[in-house]
Amino acid sequence: MDYAVAITRDPTSTARRDVDALREVGWTDAQILTATEVVGFFNYYVRMVEALGVEPEPEMERDPAVWPDP
Known part of the structure; x- marks a missing residue:
């Protein structure tokens, strides 16, 4: 889940260590x-649906x- 959150928040910040942690x-x-x-x-x-205002x-x-x- 940490990996999913990281690439959602800033996909360019995914470091080699994130992938290595999954491999480990x-x-x-x-x-x-x-x-x-x-x-x-x-x-x-989700971004497309939100941008179009789809209910x-x-x-x-x-x-x-x-x-x-929540």
Whole structure:
């Protein structure tokens, strides 16, 4: 999660140590690439939706009983 937050906040700040830390806990290069792609896609998608002012479909609204606000 730290890696996802780091590349979300400032993708240019991802240091070699961030990738090395993932490798140290057993991640492969393919897994690191996949994680980077997924985080990048969701960052793109959320920014696009927010910029266009897209409202969620009614069935996508948060149910406070299941997912309370932080």
